[in-house]
Amino acid sequence: MQKFWSGGFLYNPDKHCVLLHQRDANTKFNPNAWAFFGGLNEGAETPAQCFVREINEELGFKLNAEDVITLCDYFNQGFQTHRFVFYAFCHKNKSEFTLNEGAGFDWVDLKRLDEYNITEKTDHDLKYFIKLIKAENSIK
Secondary structure (H helix, E strand, O other), X not given: OOOEEEEEEEEEOOOOEEEEEEOOOOOOOOOOOEEOEEEEOOOOOOHHHHHHHHHXXXXXXXXXXXXXXXXXXXXXXXXXXXXXXXXXXXXXXXXXXXXOOOOEEEEEEHHHHHHOOEOHHHHHHHHHHHHHHHHHHHHO
């Protein structure tokens, strides 16, 4: 099966925050930067199944596949892999998660993203997400 990257974030619409994770200094790509939770697929996983597994492995959070919402997918030229990005609504406090991988994680206010060292692709995808939620809110 072709390798692809699948990942994303949890979103609290009441607080306008996304849960991101800080990569550790030992990683080859984007050390110490803030990024989505995610990784490469294993076996015959679908992109959504891969995201659910990664959230569980990295945060100890069991997300239901039916709660996963597709944000976008595209070919990542830099890594020569397809990139699938998902999100799910969540209202949990940070203390309800357990970080199993990386240097840290936090709820990040969408209005304060520029205060974080966010990876290029994460920044790109979050800007797209912000446009989508602004458009949805203007329709309501």
